[in-house]
Amino acid sequence: MKQAEVGAYPLIRLFRVPVRGEDERQSKVEALWALCDGETVARFSAAGFYFGRALNRDLKVPVGLIQSAMGGTNAYSWINNETYQKDPAAKDSREHFDLAVKNYQRAKLKYDGQLKVWKENVAEAKRVGVHKKERAPRAPLGADHVKRPTGLYNAMIAPLQPYAIQGAIWYQGEANSRPPFTSHYQELMLALVEDWRQDWVSQMPPESTRRDFPFYLVQLPNFAGGHKQGWPVIREQMLNFWQQGKNTGMVVAIDVGEAENIHPRDKTPVGERLARFARGNVYHQDLVYSGPIYKAMEVKGAGIELKFDHSGGGLKSSDGQSLRHFTIAGADGVFVEAETVIVDKDTLMVRSEKVPQPRAVRYAWSNNPEKINFYNAEKLPASPFRTDNWQAMPEQP
Numbered sequence: 001m002k003q004a005e006v007g008a009y010p011l012i013r014l015f016r017v018p019v020r021g022e023d024e025r026q027s028k029v030e031a032l033w034a035l036c037d038g039e040t041v042a043r044f045s046a047a048g049f050y051f052g053r054a055l056n057r058d059l060k061v062p063v064g065l066i067q068s069a070m071g072g073t074n075a076y077s078w079i080n081n082e083t084y085q086k087d088p089a090a091k092d093s094r095e096h097f098d099l100a101v102k103n104y105q106r107a108k109l110k111y112d113g114q115l116k117v118w119k120e121n122v123a124e125a126k127r128v129g130v131h132k133k134e135r136a137p138r139a140p141l142g143a144d145h146v147k148r149p150t151g152l153y154n155a156m157i158a159p160l161q162p163y164a165i166q167g168a169i170w171y172q173g174e175a176n177s178r179p180p181f182t183s184h185y186q187e188l189m190l191a192l193v194e195d196w197r198q199d200w201v202s203q204m205p206p207e208s209t210r211r212d213f214p215f216y217l218v219q220l221p222n223f224a225g226g227h228k229q230g231w232p233v234i235r236e237q238m239l240n241f242w243q244q245g246k247n248t249g250m251v252v253a254i255d256v257g258e259a260e261n262i263h264p265r266d267k268t269p270v271g272e273r274l275a276r277f278a279r280g281n282v283y284h285q286d287l288v289y290s291g292p293i294y295k296a297m298e299v300k301g302a303g304i305e306l307k308f309d310h311s312g313g314g315l316k317s318s319d320g321q322s323l324r325h326f327t328i329a330g331a332d333g334v335f336v337e338a339e340t341v342i343v344d345k346d347t348l349m350v351r352s353e354k355v356p357q358p359r360a361v362r363y364a365w366s367n368n369p370e371k372i373n374f375y376n377a378e379k380l381p382a383s384p385f386r387t388d389n390w391q392a393m394p395e396q397p
Contacts, residue, residue, distance in 0.1 A: 011062040012036035012052050014044050017160070019070045021144075021151030025080070025158035033064070045069055047171050047218065050271020051278075058279060066165070068156040070147070071263075074175040075188050077152040083195045084150045089187035092180040097149050100141040107140035157196065162203040167214035167282060168196070169274050173238065174220065174262060177230035182393050186237040189217070190245055214282055216249035217241065218270055219383065221257025226367035233393045235384050239293070249277050252291050252381045254364055255372040273380065288312035291380035292346075297361065297387045303351035304328065304358050304387070311346035313377030323348070323374045325364040330355045333390055335362060360388035 013033045020029075034040045041049050045067050052063040070077075076084060076093040084090050100107075114137040125132040141148065176185045193215045201210040219238045220231055235254075242250035251273040258264045280289030290310040298305045308315065317323055323342075327335035328350055338361065341349045350361050364372065364384035374382040386392070 009036050009053060009056060012049075012056055013062070013064045014040050014049075015064065015066045016040075016044060017066065017068040017156045019146065019152075020155040021077070021146040021148060022155040023148075023151065025154045027159055029156070029159045045171075046267035047270045047274070048169065050268050051169060051274045052271075054272050054275030055278065058275065059283060066160065066163075068152075068160070069171075070152060070156075072175055073147050073152060073172065074149075074181065075172060075185065075192060076149040077147050078157065078172075079150060079188070079192045080153050080158070080195045080199060081150050083191050087188075087191045089184050089191045090149075092184055093149055093188070096180060097141065101143050104140060104142040108142070111137055111140050158199065161200050162208075165200075165213060167216070167278065170215065170217040171270070172217075173234050174226070177220070177227045177234045179230070179393070182227075182230045182233050182237070185234055186240045186244065189237075189241050190248075193245060193248065212247045214247045214249065214278065215245070216251065216274055216277055218274070219250055219252050219254070221253040221264055222255070222259065222368045222370065222372075223257050223262055224259040224368040225262060228367050229393045231367035232365045232384060236386065236392075239383050239385065247281075249281060250290075250383070251277055252383050254369055254384060255381045257368075259368050259370070276380075288376065288378040288380065291378075292374070292376050292382035294363070294383070294385035294387070295346075299358060300349070302356050302358065303349050304361050305343070306348045306350060306361060306387075308346045308348070308382070310380075311376050312380070314345040315342050315348060315382075316375050316377050317342070318373045318375045318379070321373060324371060325366070325369045325374070326350055327362050327365065328352050328355050328358050329360045329362075329388070330357050331359050333360075333388075335360075335365075360386065360390070362386040362388070365392075 014036055015031055015033050017029050017031055048065050048067055052065045056063045076090060079090065084093065118134065118136055121134060122132065176182060197210065197212050201208055217238055219235050238250050242248050251270065253270055256264060256266060256269045276287065277289045279285045280287050288310065292308040292315055293310045295307045295309045323340040326338040326340050328338040329335040336352050336354045338350045338352045343349050351358065365386055372381055
């Protein structure tokens with residue numbers, strides 16, 4: 001991003017919390033508010049900046065953005081100690097971490113050997129003038145690892161309380177897409193939101209009332225390297241988080257990811273969609289703030305009729321071609337490619353000659369659905385979904 005472009009937003013301020021992990025909640029962080037210029041925004045969350053820029057532009061108000069973030073983290077790093085120790089949603093996390101600590105010394109010896117070989121390879125490549133894209137091995141999880149459970153919450157969230165935030169946006173989920181974390185992600189996230197909101201008011205004067213500030217997350221984007229079963233299940237869990245939570249939300253990103261890059265470079269659509277969601281729900285503007293969301297199904301002869309919420313001005317194909325990534329199955333649970341017909345503003349008919357007695361439909365149920373074209377008239381993409389409740393994730397890694 002060009003510095004001149006960023007300099008056009010003098011009413012945006014950025015606060016970047018240093019990455020740190022602690023076992024007990026902290027009371028302060030060493031950081032300062034900064035002007036939004038080319039230097040500061042280059043080290044800031046792109047999705048966060050574009051979100052704040054859109055709110056500043058559309059609402060004509062000053063915007064302050066606080067970044068508490070670290071790449072590749074599990075949700076358990078961002079919950080408080082009590083939730084981690086007592087909440088059933090954190091049971092899998094506790095068991096996983098206890099086993100990791102138990103096996104740490106053996107894992108550390110293996111890591112040290114891998115790191116030595118990696119450094120030698122990098123040095124040799126540099127010596128002969130070869131640019132080698134070989135990722136460094138990851139340090140094993142241990143008792144003092146920066147990403148340990150509750151560590152980032154204690155050091156990077158707790159000190160912010162009870163700052164008068166308007167809400168929170170969340171871009172995470174990749175590290176929870178593999179067993180044993182996948183199936184309980186929505187419960188863990190709902191517990192996380194509850195403990196954040198409760199802890200915020202607990203740090204205020206006794207007469208203060210709790211405020212359930214909005215909490216919006218970004219659904220996992222399309223990515224070829226994502227776990228083939230876990231990636232769509234986490235997207236489903238994120239949708240459930242929105243639908244089951246209080247003052248929660250979600251925006252879809254399956255059309256703006258990159259097949260070979262877990263960190264898509266263009267975060268502009270993500271930030272804009274988050275801002276649109278906030279404008280519709282926090283600022284009560286009359287606008288369509290989500291793409292189509294599956295509502296209900298009905299078997300009709302050899303087809304299945306689907307109803308959608310948030311259809312806006314109507315269900316659309318963005319390129320005029322048949323809607324892609326719909327599959328249909330009979331009682332045997334074998335899904336095949338399906339044909340779709342847009343019946344009216346909020347209704348689709350899905351069928352296949354190969355499935356004369358259909359029972360279930362899935363949409364974009366893969367890690368990397370390519371060339372998405374299912375939107376509403378407002379150009380907001382539909383969320384992936386399934387109508388069945390069949391087992392979609394292996395119970396063991």
